[in-house]
Amino acid sequence: MISPWQRRRQPDDVPTPVAVAVSDFCRRAKAPAPAQQVREALALLTEEEDFRVRALTDGEPETSPLGPFAVVDILRGVTPSLAAQRQECGYYDVVQELAQVREEKTPPPAPAPTTPVFATPSPAPEETDPKTGRRKSAKAEAAAVQERIAPKKRTTDADDADAGTPAAAAPQAPQAPDEEAPRFLKRELPRPRGRFTRVEAQRLSFFELTRAEGKETLEAAIEATEHRYSLLRTLEHRYNGPRGELTQVDMENVLRQHGIMETLEARERHNIQTAxxxxRGATGRVAWALGLSPSELQRLVHALKLEEEVEALRERFRNEVLATGHLTHRLDLLGRDKYLVDLGIQKRFADALRKELERLAKDALPDATDLHSLANVVGRKHGAPAELVTRAFERLNLTESLRKQLSAQAQSPSH
Structure with missing residues (x-):
């Protein structure tokens, strides 16, 4: 007799749309579960029951929490309220372990034979030789069939010339196929079972973190991370939350319970200031350096109350960029569009640099004949590479106006 908590198929054979529907249903039922756990639960059902799963998950949960094993239990006839009680008391954790133990004790299927077996044709009725009128023996008949189906060796004119015989010589004797030659045929291997099955590590209970020993674990995890988001990603793979997945609120409550939330905040504050x-005040690069998204960085700065300090740092770097007096440094900053956009000063910087280059080019016009020589004169007078000056002329749309001025200067009688 098959137990109701025994697999009917492998977890990898569960259709992905069905697994996604159950995962979304459990999330709405306030009991989110990892993908592997969802597939292990659905492996307890047959393929014919998938339509019942979709019919249940397409609607809204009647109660909560309901995990993937609770969904299977409801399909077996249990009421949603009873399934929710079983979910809260940890009944389905025992069910999951029971299903794994039963799967490990199930003997693996017999391996498929490595040597292919081909069906042999039924013996045909004996035939008579039309010349002699005698019946052919089985061996003679098999040899005749073999002679007809055996591959023929093609001969070339060169081979016939070497042999000294014409191409229409007597046919060669058929070569019998090499029956001992190895045959390598691809076959489908059985899936790993028992202790060879790859499964996710069993998560520990959330209450392990609330105990005195959990404080040492959290302190060690804080030392190895840079902020609360990376700390959560580290802990959620090892521990469950009180009601399913471990959330940031659950983690912060435990840190405050142990009195080490201030340690994490001090570490975050130092990392943000250093970054x-x-x-140099670029928010995008700060988020990239800390492994955060821009929205996560914004929420973290707000949680630490660092908005004024961060804005003061950014304003300091804005003033440094706009007050830079060395021409080479300003021309190099012109190519860093993302940095200027991040600081919000791209237009101000470009307008100021355009006015300065127009002034410098006007002073160098008498010593230049074309745009290339003009860039050389400006670069030589102010210690900047001519390539950067030429690029700045193009990026700031000064090329056409400078060419007109050079052309007018060349056509002037006084020149």
Whole structure:
């Protein structure tokens, strides 16, 4: 007799749309579960029951929490309220372990034979030789069939010339196929079972973190991370939450319970200040350096109440960029569009640099004959590479106006 908590198929054989529907249903039922756990639960059902799963998950949960094993239990006839009670008391954790133990004890299927077996044709009725009128023996008949189906060796004119015989010589004797030659045929191997099955590590209970020993674990995890988001990603793979997945609120409550939330905040504050200083106020590069998305960085700065300090740092770097007096440095900053856009000063910087280059080019016009020589004169007078000056002329749309001025200067009688 098959137990109701025994697999009817392999987890990998569960259709992905069905698994996604159950995962979304459990999320709405306030009991989100990892993908592997969803597939292990659906492996308890047959393919013919998938339509019942979709019919249940397409609607809204009647109660909560309901995990993937609770969904299977409801399809077996249990009421949703009873399934929710079983979910809260940890009944389905035992069910999952029971299903895994039963799967490990199930003997693996017999391996498929490595040597292919081909069906042999039924013996045909004996035939008579039309010349002699005698019946052919089985061996003679098999040899005749073999002679007809055996591959013929093609001969070339060169081979016939070497042999000294014409191409229409007597046919060669048929070669019998090499029956001992190895045949390598691809076959489908059985899926790993028992202790060879790859499964996710069993998550520990959330209450392990609330105990005194959990404080040491959290302190070690804080030392190895840079902020609360990376700490959550580290812990959610090892621990469950009180009601399913471990959330950021659950983690922060435990940190405050142990009195180490201030340690994490001090570490986050130091990392953010250092990153803004090293990236010269560029918010995008700060988020990239810390492994955060822009929205996560914004929420973290707000949680630490660092908005004024961060804005002061950014304003300091804005003033440094706009007040830079060395021409080479300003021409190099012109090519860093993303940095200028991040600081919000791209237009101000470009307008100021355009006015300065127009002034410098006007002073160098008498010593130049074309745009290339003009860039050389400006670069030589102010210690900047001519390539950067030429690029700045193009990016700031000064090329046409400067060419007109050079052309007018060449046509002037006084020149």
């Amino acid at each position: 803004y200083a090293s990236q």
